[in-house]
Amino acid sequence: MVQGKISSPLPGTVGEGLARRGVSRREFLRFCTTLASLMALPPAMAQTLAQAISKARRQSVIWLSFQECTGCTESITRSHSPTLENLIFDLISLDYHHTLQAASAAAAEEAREQAMKDNAGKYLLVVDGSVPLANPGFSTIAGISNHDMLVETAQGAAAIVAVGSCAAFGGLPRAKPNPTGAVAVGDIIKDKPIINVPGCPPIPVVMTGVLAHFLTFGGIPELDPLGRPKAFYGETIHDHCYRRPFYDQGKFADTFDDHGARHGWCLYKLGCKGPVTYNACATLKWNEGTSFPIQSGHGCLGCSEPNFWDAGNFYQALSMPVTPVQGAVGAAAAAGAAAGVAVTWHNRTKKAAAKAAHATLSVQDLKK
């Protein structure tokens, strides 16, 4: 075993590992049924999933963290602990994760290099955080720039999972004016399959689902045009929001503590971006399915969408202007008035000239 590995040594298949940890087949099948449902697969696929995952060798995973806040790691490692999803996560071979691994410094980097060598072409590369291009010194690990480490590690990866909005789309570091020149993984790596799992942070079970899909089918799930798994990002939050009936009825909370807010009315007026946000928060929810932001009274920020940070005020309705328009309209009215005065002056001058040039005809003139 390479020094610095996080998982306890669990040789063999995932099924053997689960059995060793006391996870019953019934529990495992229930989990697979849920996964099949989440991934919009037919119920019969649960059995296939279970067989494939049980027989799968522990998948080597290298996790690189670049310009990020560790929220994605917090989400994945803590939110569902200690459920079966976490056991599955634990049963992969997480060979490098500089937040979670015990090893540090040279030993940590050695673990990454060893995993890359041992599993060349087979390991799954998970990345959270954006990559700064403005200056390689903005973010480094063991003296290696994020860009160089990504390019080097991606070379031998079977696929890449860009976890969180920063890795998937550039996220907060990319927000205007983007001082670090932050870009997404997909902006740098063009020759590997990339699965974007955006969110700030992403939902833990989505990560597990993507991993299960990779273990089961040996490939990436069906993706939308933004590289997100359709099974989890195929519908808007608004479409599955339990407050949707209030939207349809025209019942909206006007403030966070008014009658409407207390009665669970729609948060559209308070800036909810659920209508344009593709994610599974309204169905999978967070903290073991307990709740999600809208359920706890706050509108959706749209964190799984590209550049959500620059998409207008979080607390203004989606139909409202992104920036105040009064100044532009006032200036335009003044300009219109000035142009109107000029046009009027021109017209009146023309009229006066025509009047002056008008020659009066007499009856005698007509008889000529």
Add this chain to the structure above:
Amino acid sequence: MNNLELLTFARGTALDWSLALCCAGIVLRLFETLGLGRQADLAMPRQGGPGSGWRTIVTRSLPPPGMFQRDALTYVAGYVFHLGLFAIVVLFVPHIQLIRGVIGVSWPGLSSPLVDALTVATLAALLALLLHRLSHPVKRMLSGFEDYLSWLLTVLPLLTGYLAYHHLLLEYTLMLAVHILSVELLLVCLPFTKLFHAVSLFLARWYTGDAYARRGTAA
């Protein structure tokens, strides 16, 4: 540019420019129209006649005797389209929020399915009016490019709004952006096409009604 960025552009820069051009255009046209002036009417106005500028603003929206029977389709579809469009613009909650964002005032709105039904009725009325315009020889002869352009500029926001609400044809965020951009196209064209009647009809009707009233007749 991804769909959300296009939507942000539609809600930001494009909205700023379209509102500014619309506003500048309306003010310019009003100055231009009112600045022409009229020759002073030196005759003594008639008193107690049936005419009035204010009354004409309303009565011109009503069919003259016998006209409804002669062309019911134009009147019915015309009412449905104009009243429907007005209700959709000012009584759909997201639109009210937009108005609140621009001028700071708001009011209660209608339920979304009701606005949806009004949209269907309005679109049907607009389609009927177009078909009638194309099939009626006199209407067809009187119609020019600008009439069809005005129809298109009016239909596009309604159609894209309907498609966005029902998640049809395009992805929702993209369709919402297209919807907002179509409204902005309408705003930019409004002062410089026949669509300016939305503003000028009040002036024109008042002026006509008042001029006739001075002569002792109804307009």
